[in-house]
Structures are given as C-alpha cells and as structure tokens.
Amino acid sequence: MHRVVVLALEGVYPFELSIPVRIFGTAVGESDEPLYEVITCSLDGGPVTTGADFAVTVEHGIEAFETADTLVIPPFTCDPGEGRNWLPEPLADAFTRLRRGTRIVSICTASYVLAAAGLLDGRQATTHWNEADHFQRMFPKVKVDPDVLFVDDGDVLTAAGVAAGIDLCMHILRRDHGSEVANRVARLCVVPPWREGGQAQFIRRPVPEPSATTTSSTRAWALEQLHRPLSLAELAGHARMSVRTFSRRFRDEVGMTPGQWLTRQRVEHARRLLETTDLPVDRVADEAGFGTATSLRQHLVATTGVSPTTYRHTFRADDHAPVSTPC
Template identity: 75%
Template sequence: MANMCKDLAMHRVVVLALDGVYPFELSIPVRIFGTAAGSGGEPLYEVVTCTADGRPVATSADFTVAVQHGPEVIDTAGTLVLPPFVCEPLGDRDWLPEPVAAALRRLPPQARILSICTASYVLAAAGLLDGRPATTHWNNAEHFQRTFPEVKVDASVLFIDDGRVLTSAGVASGVDLCLHVVRRDHGSAVANQVARLCVVPPWREGGQAQFIDRPVPESATATTSEARQWALGQLHRPITLAELARHARTSVRTLSRRFRAEVGMTPVQWLARQRIEHARRLLETTDLPVDRVAAEAGFGTAASLRQHLTGAIGVSPTAYRQTFSRRGTPRRAR
C-alpha cells in the first residue's frame, strides 16, 4: 500500500462536479481532505472544485453550484474525485458526454481517481474499471454488472481500493473512502483526528450488507453491541463464540445471525478485523516489538500477525510501521 503523499507538502484534490450533482456528496471531499492537518496545523491537501466546462452546474436540489475552475485544473490533480449525480437512465458503455470524457483524459497518469456512489458509472463508461474490482450503491449493483461485465463488481463492501482507482458505495461511504485515503497517505492518527473533528466514525464496521433491505429482525432491540464492546477489551486473548454469545445473552446460532444483520460479517470475521485494526494502531503509535504487538492483538506470534496483516492489506508489520509510523520516518522493527 503506497503512501502517495508522503513526499508532497501539499496534495491537490480536484472535485469534478457534473450536472445534477448531489450536494451532500459534493461536499464530502472538501470537508474530509480540507480538515486534514499535519502536526503543526498545516493543511495537508488543497481541494478545488471544477466542472467539465467551467460553467455552473445544476444540483439534484433546487439550486445551482458556481465553481471557480474549469477542467484545466485536472491537469494538476494528485487525486480526482467524482461525486454522484442525477442520471436517468443510468449510463451504458456508449454513454459518456464528450466534455466529461475530455475532462477525464486530462488526469495525469500518476494521479489517482475516486468515485462516490453511482459516479462509478462514469469511470466504467470511460473504461477505467475494466478488469478491476469496483463497487457502487448496492441498489444499482446488478444493473452495473450487467452494463459493464468487464468490471468485477462487489456490492458487499463500503469501498474498494485498487491502487490508483478507488470506488465507494452509496452516499456516506464517500466519507469512509476519503478517510481511508487520508489514512493511507498520512496514517491513522491524522485520519482519526479528521473523523473526530467531523464527528464521524473513523472506521465503520462491516459493509453494505448491513444496509440492504432485509426482513425485520425478531426483536427490534436485539443487538450484539454489548458483546462487541466487551470483546474489544479482550483482544489480547482467545475469544470463543460461546463467550460472545453469553455477553450478548443469546445462543451462538442467534449471535451469528445478528452479527451478519448488524455488521455484515460473521463474529469470527469481525474479531479478525478488530485484531488487525488494533495491531495497526500499535504499529503506528508505539515502539513495541512486533512479537509484542502480535500478542497484544491476540495473534500470538509475529508470524501469525504477519500472515494476517499481509492477507488483509498486502504488507508486512515491518513495512506497515515504516510507512505509517506517527513520526513519519521509518523505524527498525525489533
């Protein structure tokens, strides 16, 4: 996982507003990236908004948005963000207005591109998602897959980071994606501070599965939150499903069903993710030896931590610490 901003004093994020843009999603990049600051309070990103022709665009609401920039600013983008917009009917391979296609062609080869919600249709129509994993709003996933069979659609996740191209699911998952990019660029400490200032969770558990329409649970008050809260304080040791079920005051079978309904994954998957996230925090914010980090996160050995972390995010504990240390300089693993 490359730290694409570590050598830049200021990284330019360009937001491309298309006709019919949704106002909430349009504001996400400037709010998240514009809040990110370094240890001395210096801004880490410059966020500018443009349109495909430099003229105002109508929004999905009853007002228009006037911008200060035309598509030429995309030439200087380190990151380009496409918020979703009203588009009926949804586009196909031949759908892409030439001004939009021309704007996308201006993106520098090394720059990354993010789509929020159904803006993934723009990337797909431009051929930028061919052969790549991608996501979009769960309600459009089947149509998206039929329309663009070359794309590997995954409707179960909140976002997908495929290196240079990143896609997110509906609406608020744009917040999740932008926070992920801040975390990828500058580490969890900066991303968590942005989340606190914006009063949003720094990381949401589960994926889109928890938001897809489903039958109403047997009890509207049934929840696994108490069991999950207890487990977060026990990550240093093995945790059985029976223990989780006891703290949820239910059976193991019901526990598993409620976990899927509430967080979109099994208890075992959720525990593994929490252990990985705890290990990441320790690697970023402490000088603990890797084997001690492994023990504190419940992996037992450094080899086990290495296997799980590499499987989850593609890097070893040592490489992760060198990239995301809160001091911003490589450390020697012990």
C-alpha cells in the first residue's frame, strides 16, 4: 500500500494538516480496499502546537520519513526572513532519511521548506500569491509561478494557499488511480474533482461597482454552445453589453479574459469526453469546439502536458497508469 507521510511542524495549520488524510484516506479500490496508508509524524514524535488554540498528538517520529512513498508538508507559522539558511538543522537532516524516488509535496507556504532544502532549484513551483514576490527574492533559482493553484513537476509538487492543497491532493489521486476513483472521493468529500482557474482569481482587486447586470447568464449559455465557434461580439451581444463593457466586467468577475475562459471550458469539456466516452478524438475535438484533432491536441498538451490519446489511456477507469502532468 502506498504510504503517505504528513509532517506536522510546530505551528502547523490544522486545516491543511487534515487535507491529506481526508483525501487519500477516503480513496478505496474496486473491492473497497484502502489505496493509501496515511500517517502523521513530527520531528521528535511528540505533541505539536498548532496555529490554533490547541495542540495535536502524533504517534510517529522522523523515522517515518524512511518509509514514505509520498511526503506532504503542510504550512506552519514561521518567519523565514531573507536568509536561505533559516531551515532548522533537524528538519534539514530529516530530508536525508527519504528514500530515492519519494514524491514530495508542499501545501501553501510550506514551499519555503522545500526551497530552503534545495529541492526546488531549477524547478517550477508555486506558493501563496501574497508571498510570491518575497519567495522569489529569497530563492532566485526557483521558477515561481504565482498564478496557478498547483504545480506538478514530477516527483516534487507544490500547492498555493489553503484549499489549493485539496486541489493538489485530488490531482495526485487522479494521477495515481484515474478519474473514477478521484471523482468518487470528490463526491464523498463534497469537493470539485478539478477546479478551473488559478490564483489570479483570488488576488485582491478593486471591487466592481454593484450592478444588476453580470456575465453569469452568458457564461451559462456559452457552456451550452461549446460545440460551435463563439466570438467576443456574440458573447457581448447575448449579455446585451458593448464588447468593451462585457470584457471589463467578465475579467472583474472571472479573473481572466472571455477568450481564456472559453478555451478552458473547451479543454475541460474535451477532458470529460475523453474520460467518459469512446468517441474518436476527431469527434471529441468537434464536440468541444476545437474543430480539428490538431487544435485539440495543442490545447490539451498546453494544459496537461499529454496528448488526447495518452490522456484517455491515463484517466479512463480501466487504465490507471500514472503520468506526470505539468500544471
């Protein structure tokens, strides 16, 4: 059984600490057998204070690192300052206990730990948008992307703030065992199996003036029209706005342009069709509004890193072979 080890550091945030056991601990196979064993450890095996008004007791010490197939580090209260050498020696030593090939995951600002340990040098990674500039100054060798919910760089994965830890764990589950298992866990945990968009939609921006007119009804209408071309003028016309007004309000509400949003919806629709139907790739491309299989392939590779055929083989319920999918 795949063992997930969660490291609880002093000042750990309880919500993020609970994410791995909630997601991975819910995952079962066809015969209801657990797919993961999730254990929590601390550096000394003793109780750990949290970022709330209570402590948690764990049953494992740092020796658990030696048995980890996946290591997850939730965020904790800390002040890394501006120096790379802030990483405590016991924590730095702990990474030497990991077996070769262990998958390492950080949630939110726990990315500071991975970066300080040198695990993110030359890699793409993310962290909470509010810390992205500081993080980049502190670790210039890391390729920081502040606009995504998570980054999958193969054996090292990083999530942005708080709930993005759920998104990343759902992604890992989907990568390990396919969409059927991930969707079942999502239903049981009442979370989306895949959340569109990135951190940009959560970054504070001026709140638009209150208005009875929004773009929500046009977005709902557009989702029913994905099989055909949709121009910006047609979208604005449906919303009974000028193109300029519609574009501005759409970006204020959604955090991206209408064209970017529409492409995301087409990709997501194509993914669902690849996962749940046996339609030929050409037909999937047509149903999703891409027109040609070549166009579908270009957009899917840009989003997931794999071709439509590889995606279907990976995420169909009858094929659980894992594949690395850069975000």
